[in-house]
Amino acid sequence: MTLKEIGEFGFIKKISRGCLIRKENIVRAIGDDAAAFKTDPDQLTLITTDLLVERIHFSRSTIAGYDLGYKALAVNLSDIAAMGGAAREAFISIAIPEDCPLDYLEDIYDGIKNLAAKFNVNILGGDTTNSRIDLIINIVVHGTVAEKELLRRDAARSGDMIFTTGFLGDSKAGLHLILNDIAADDESLEMLIKAHLLPEPHILEGRFLAQQPGIHAAIDTSDGLSSDLRHIVEQSNVGARLYADKIPVSENLKKFCTRFDFDSVKYALSGGEDYTLLCTASPETADKIASEFQKEFKRPLFPIGEITDTRQMELIWPNGRIRSFSPSGWDHFKEQNK
């Protein structure tokens, strides 16, 4: 058997055996956005980590040091957000090839430090070493959340409404522009590139949702709506129904899709790295939560569908056509469909 055959999630399943040898006080282990465990009578400790490798996740020739550092931290903050937590401390490991200029490295740290300061996160350590060819960055974030406020992937219930805290698909469009070297000749394309390079982690949105009694499950949209929703569906033993015309697509993405002849709903379904939060809320509380969210953040909490008991994921088109859909987001080891 090869890694490609079993894929990232198969590999994780394989290596997970025998990892948990002391179960007391562990609330979430492998399989959620961050690990959650009890170190204090009321608080949970959250830890998440993310590894970025040159020529896999980024190319030094196309990303500014600042953006790289910012994003490396942002994806970790997003994982803490998805657990409803406050991010507290960050640890940066970096392996540096000889040809990497000191200025570029300082820019990376500036990107990290600026985002860290914005969310009141201390950088407390890490590791520095060298590398033969590729620049490598691993960031770890430590956070906390009250035990009763923890948001988890396995808590969705049939009948829940599904929400996203922001637009979907913008980041994928930005990536398309970067990879195809298409100049951002208007502001809307610039905004898409920015959505890809400098995503805003929804830490405050996560804290808000964590404090709403009706919120059940949550995850961040890192791999793509369909792929991320599947984690909630599988771990909660439920199904999901999405409405194609409710999936929030920004004006920028609409313009982009018209211009380059893409289907914006497919973009939103399959595009990863938006780093919004997906959450599910009991039907009784959903309206109130959405209106409170609007008051707090001056933008909508978008309802996009509902949790079912079918164990299927289905997409309803405006013409009433129902299609079951499967994840089309990222799996790091399987071949991607072009």
Add this chain to the structure above:
Amino acid sequence: MTLKEIGEFGFIKKISRGCLIRKENIVRAIGDDAAAFKTDPDQLTLITTDLLVERIHFSRSTIAGYDLGYKALAVNLSDIAAMGGAAREAFISIAIPEDCPLDYLEDIYDGIKNLAAKFNVNILGGDTTNSRIDLIINIVVHGTVAEKELLRRDAARSGDMIFTTGFLGDSKAGLHLILNDIAADDESLEMLIKAHLLPEPHILEGRFLAQQPGIHAAIDTSDGLSSDLRHIVEQSNVGARLYADKIPVSENLKKFCTRFDFDSVKYALSGGEDYTLLCTASPETADKIASEFQKEFKRPLFPIGEITDTRQMELIWPNGRIRSFSPSGWDHFKEQNK
């Protein structure tokens, strides 16, 4: 200015500015073996992280997967040991090149899991992704220590005795055998290779020392005795005097040095990766601690010198000759002296 000119420690100094934006509850940040911060009324949280990169730290062709995984975790456990802590949770990030067989990966995780189980450490998550050429492993370990038991680098006092919890130089000799492809044709060479590949993290020794009132400063010997002792000396604003004939050299290393014509004291001074603990103890308590250590672990706590107020590091040879010495351990970015 280039990275090579400023070196690893210069780089860390440079990037450390602006990292700590919220100082309350932070006990140790960048500059000790692990970060230490308060999350609980009596306990400190410890976090350490270590990044291993193929062709810098190891070569897949010369290290078994099991040994690689074991050592990747061991170096982190050693950092927790140096703070006097108990290791609790580990997080494994791995980036995998396409040509890396699944069996090798499973061996890595077996090495990690076996060592984790030995010290009662849960593996709670991490990140898996791919890499173009080099295999990359980043491990994070979370631990705890009572605030009053924390061991730190900056607490040595003039007059303290300096101890090491084990032999020094064995790991460097093992590395020499591996790098020069010298067959381990007797048990003593095998033991040296084992000292390099499967170092025992001194977690229990660290917990023991943490509970002795007279222990002041501690660090683990990862970069080499002279280099690691310098961290204690600089951070504590003191000096140190070592006695060449007291530096504990194993019988295995003596045989090796005779056979290959090396100076065993120089080996012990400059060799990194032994992962013993260096500690300093007040002169009044030193004897008692050493005899309690002997009782507990059935082997000596080796006294190797004393802390002075000179801000110099000096080495006394048996003939009375005094030489000041400077660190000759690892700095990841500067050219190594051959």
